[in-house]
Amino acid sequence: MLKLNLADLGQYSDVVHTRRGEAVTLRFVTPGDADELQAYVRGLSSGSRYKRFLGAMSELPKTVLDDFTHTGRDDRFSLVASMSGDDVERIVGEARYAFHSEDDSVEFGLSVQDRWHGHGIGPALLQNLECRAAALGAISMFGDTLRSNDVMIRLAKKSGYLFRQHPDDWKLVRFEKQIGAGADRSCASLRLVVSNSADRMQAR
Numbered sequence: 077m078l079k080l081n082l083a084d085l086g087q088y089s090d091v092v093h094t095r096r097g098e099a100v101t102l103r104f105v106t107p108g109d110a111d112e113l114q115a116y117v118r119g120l121s122s123g124s125r126y127k128r129f130l131g132a133m134s135e136l137p138k139t140v141l142d143d144f145t146h147t148g149r150d151d152r153f154s155l156v157a158s159m160s161g162d163d164v165e166r167i168v169g170e171a172r173y174a175f176h177s178e179d180d181s182v183e184f185g186l187s188v189q190d191r192w193h194g195h196g197i198g199p200a201l202l203q204n205l206e207c208r209a210a211a212l213g214a215i216s217m218f219g220d221t222l223r224s225n226d227v228m229i230r231l232a233k234k235s236g237y238l239f240r241q242h243p244d245d246w247k248l249v250r251f252e253k254q255i256g257a258g259a260d261r262s263c264a265s266l267r268l269v270v271s272n273s274a275d276r277m278q279a280r
């Protein structure tokens with residue numbers, strides 16, 4: 077499993093693109109992002125917040141915000157997707173994922189700012205998450221969404237996820253995917269895993 081260097085989280089950043097080619101930076105959240113991340117969550121439409129957090133809430137509770145901004149705590153990781161304009165970086169999406177060591181799976185949830193829906197950021201973020209999960213040594217990914225969340229369901233289907241009933245909640249559906257050889261390999265995290273293991277081989 078990739079052991080994160082918490083003192084240099086920037087090395088795990090990636091750049092992906094919207095369908096129109098605009099650059100979107102995906103990077104781990106740091107404690108300094110707390111206010112901006114909270115503003116992003118508050119700025120989501122109530123419908124998007126409900127779909128993302130599976131319940132009504134206007135903002136992240138303080139303890140949850142604290143967890144979100146401490147990347148790696150309890151094998152949980154938060155990413156922000158940001159775009160630059162007028163020399164200002166703005167958060168346009170986020171994702172959170174957790175590594176479950178008992179079955180080497182990664183569970184995730186994600187959102188994109190409403191005004192950026194339909195630009196391909198969600199699929200790019202999902203593909204990147206799969207690569208990051210592979211770097212952690214995961215063999216599968218899964219997420220839960222409301223049965224009524226047609227957009228997420230379509231996105232997961234297009235990305236090769238299979239669906240099954242949620243184990244505990246009839247309102248939700250669970251989507252899962254094996255992420256072996258087919259996983260996207262183009263994230264910094266996976267490149268670091270490959271080069272670190274090559275260094276170890278050479279040192280032997």
Ligand SMILES: CC(C)(COP(=O)(O)OP(=O)(O)OC[C@H]1O[C@@H](n2cnc3c(N)ncnc32)[C@H](O)[C@@H]1OP(=O)(O)O)[C@@H](O)C(=O)NCCC(=O)NCCS
Pocket residue numbers: 123124125127128184185186187188189192193194195196197198199219220221225227228230231
């Ligand atoms: C689900 C979600 C992450 C998808 O991200 P996205 O970046 O909008 O994904 P896409 O760009 O592929 O667009 C998804 C679909 O919406 C359509 N769309 C186009 N313009 C749109 C607009 N202005 N507003 C909303 N959807 C639009 C797209 O055409 C696409 O349709 P398709 O599936 O037929 O291709 C995003 O809708 C979101 O944040 N939803 C709220 C939170 C949520 O549901 N999270 C999932 C919990 S796991």
